[in-house]
Amino acid sequence: MTAVTQGATPLVAVEGLAVRYRGSPEVLREIRFSVAAGDTVGICGESGSGKSTLLRALLGLVPIARGTVRWHGRELAGFRAADWSRLRRCAQLVFQDPFASLDPRMRIAAILAEPLDVHRSDLDRPARQARVAAQLTRVGLDANVLTRFPHELSGGQCQRVGIARAMILEPEVLVCDEPVSALDVSIQAQIIGLLATLQREAGTTLILVSHNLAVVRRLCRRVIVMQGGRIVEEGEAKDVLSAPRHAYTRQLLASIPEVPRSPPVAQGS
Amino acid sequence: MPSIPAPLLELRRFFVRFRAGGDSIEAVAGVTLTVARGECIGIVGESGAGKSQLLLAPFRLAASRAEVGGEAMLAGQDLLALEERALDRIRGAHVGFVFQDPMSTLTPHRTIGAQLVEVLEHHGRARGASARASAQALLARAGIDAPARRIGQYPHELSGGQRQRVAIALALACEPELLIADEPTTALDVTVQAGILAMLDGEKHTGRLAIALVSHDFGVVSRLAQRVYVMYAGRIVEQGPTDVLTRSPAHPYTAALLACIPRMDDPLEMPLEAIPGQPPDPRALPTGCAFHPRCPRADERCRTEVPVLAPGGARAVACHHPLRS
Numbered sequence A: 001m002t003a004v005t006q007g008a009t010p011l012v013a014v015e016g017l018a019v020r021y022r023g024s025p026e027v028l029r030e031i032r033f034s035v036a037a038g039d040t041v042g043i044c045g046e047s048g049s050g051k052s053t054l055l056r057a058l059l060g061l062v063p064i065a066r067g068t069v070r071w072h073g074r075e076l077a078g079f080r081a082a083d084w085s086r087l088r089r090c091a092q093l094v095f096q097d098p099f100a101s102l103d104p105r106m107r108i109a110a111i112l113a114e115p116l117d118v119h120r121s122d123l124d125r126p127a128r129q130a131r132v133a134a135q136l137t138r139v140g141l142d143a144n145v146l147t148r149f150p151h152e153l154s155g156g157q158c159q160r161v162g163i164a165r166a167m168i169l170e171p172e173v174l175v176c177d178e179p180v181s182a183l184d185v186s187i188q189a190q191i192i193g194l195l196a197t198l199q200r201e202a203g204t205t206l207i208l209v210s211h212n213l214a215v216v217r218r219l220c221r222r223v224i225v226m227q228g229g230r231i232v233e234e235g236e237a238k239d240v241l242s243a244p245r246h247a248y249t250r251q252l253l254a255s256i257p258e259v260p261r262s263p264p265v266a267q268g269s
Numbered sequence B: 001m002p003s004i005p006a007p008l009l010e011l012r013r014f015f016v017r018f019r020a021g022g023d024s025i026e027a028v029a030g031v032t033l034t035v036a037r038g039e040c041i042g043i044v045g046e047s048g049a050g051k052s053q054l055l056l057a058p059f060r061l062a063a064s065r066a067e068v069g070g071e072a073m074l075a076g077q078d079l080l081a082l083e084e085r086a087l088d089r090i091r092g093a094h095v096g097f098v099f100q101d102p103m104s105t106l107t108p109h110r111t112i113g114a115q116l117v118e119v120l121e122h123h124g125r126a127r128g129a130s131a132r133a134s135a136q137a138l139l140a141r142a143g144i145d146a147p148a149r150r151i152g153q154y155p156h157e158l159s160g161g162q163r164q165r166v167a168i169a170l171a172l173a174c175e176p177e178l179l180i181a182d183e184p185t186t187a188l189d190v191t192v193q194a195g196i197l198a199m200l201d202g203e204k205h206t207g208r209l210a211i212a213l214v215s216h217d218f219g220v221v222s223r224l225a226q227r228v229y230v231m232y233a234g235r236i237v238e239q240g241p242t243d244v245l246t247r248s249p250a251h252p253y254t255a256a257l258l259a260c261i262p263r264m265d266d267p268l269e270m271p272l273e274a275i276p277g278q279p280p281d282p283r284a285l286p287t288g289c290a291f292h293p294r295c296p297r298a299d300e301r302c303r304t305e306v307p308v309l310a311p312g313g314a315r316a317v318a319c320h321h322p323l324r325s
């Protein structure tokens, strides 16, 4: 990517996108939006509204029925092998299920080194190991997890590994599909904090799917609301979430069960 | 003078132990809990805290190799002494169960109508045409649209939210006195969840149904429950009226659980107050107060002495240094 193409061209731009799975009606229709480099975008909406499908379409993992997806102005349809390889490197994924997303037969050290082995053969072994160690520290894991297998870790630790693996290539964009919804509430807050810190420090673009609006509000500047395969509302999170225009967004906001706020007390003695 | 009615469900010093390899795991360590008729209680805590074991083991729905003890009474009957046949009558007829995954109570290859009719007939509530009519009425009551058509459908033809409504209809078919709902909305999206919580709230307001609601989400519990039990590592660490606990928690864990939930009115410049560390491994519980490795107030006493649940006003709290007394 040259500096010239980066300026005004969005990192990723979607136009008139429609997707259908084999034998199904269209699950995405007339999707149009773009994400600027360094921006943070949350996608929310009801179950089955097409959020995960949209992420797959962005990454070229489902066939596109109509419309275009462009990365740095270049259309996915015209991608060659080198473009795919670059996309696989610059866009990294974090999934909902922390266990299922890690290879159960591999030790954590190998899981973390794998992306470097594939994409950074220019680095020698000690350099790769140093990166693994540094990444581990950044996500708040102890070096003793390196020799363990995924099933020997807790859900929160696995999700930290998943995030470390995704960030190890210093991707331009981190794509997260419900990264905290399978975790305990106390662990959710840790992972949300971690994602916020990593995003801020590295300036990584963040595209995050979450049905939890409070999570989106924490991590994203912009929000896209989906219903029935369409985008029904889009805008800055602070506007959409405080003054929603679409009836569905209002319903979504009204559905959040929140506890009355308790007055702060001093923790620690 | 009216006497205080006996609770519907009463657990005293109730415990559930497992043997896993050479380890002995105490999933529930001496819990005392009551549910009055028509009351909704909530049980909150992280995964592995023992919430499900606490409510399922009294009805022998816990893992088969569990050792269960203490006292468990339902409407004055000793559940632990009952024979399997008697317990079967209680499960379904007097106590209904709903789980996170509706398919754990629904059968995939039978129509919804057939499953409802079967429950009604099994417990001798209705037969034939009258059972079919009741089945349809139950679906309507559970908020299922077009019940006449749904009755002939299979579970896979319904959305996740509709399936959960059917599972609730099935649990309520015999008009039980108690509904045990274990994370009933955790797998659902928030608008569907709101619908189901409203429906359960409606059932509660008939005054005939008591609900014991298990959830890791304080928001869900506070929507329905009048009283909350907060559970950590197999023990109740705080209990009391929902609004007392949510507005002024006394146990550091209760406070931490409330503070770590992202909210729509959080000041964004403040980071979320995450609870450090993770829930303890039940095979290697910390000494003293099990929460001490994660607690900002922990001191030497906390590391050595198990705090007991001590009543104070409307609440009870198990902590050496509560935030309020």
Ligand SMILES: Nc1ncnc2c1ncn2[C@@H]1O[C@H](COP(=O)(O)OP(=O)(O)OP(=O)(O)O)[C@@H](O)[C@H]1O
Pocket: A021, A022, A024, A027, A045, A046, A047, A048, A049, A050, A051, A052, A053, A054, A211, B189
């Ligand atoms: N592999 C597939 N084959 C066929 N249909 C699919 C497939 N994956 C998803 N769908 C359908 O596409 C639609 C959109 O699904 P998608 O998974 O994108 O929704 P979502 O918004 O991510 O939902 P959730 O919040 O439940 O994860 C749904 O109707 C779903 O049933």
Ligand code: SF4
Pocket: B251, B252, B253, B289, B290, B291, B292, B293, B295, B296, B297, B298, B299, B302, B307, B318, B319, B320, B321, B322
């Ligand atoms: S007993 Fe001590 S460690 Fe346990 S919650 Fe109270 S202050 Fe914290």
Ligand SMILES: [Mg+2]
Pocket: A051, A052, A053, A177
């Ligand atoms: Mg999805």
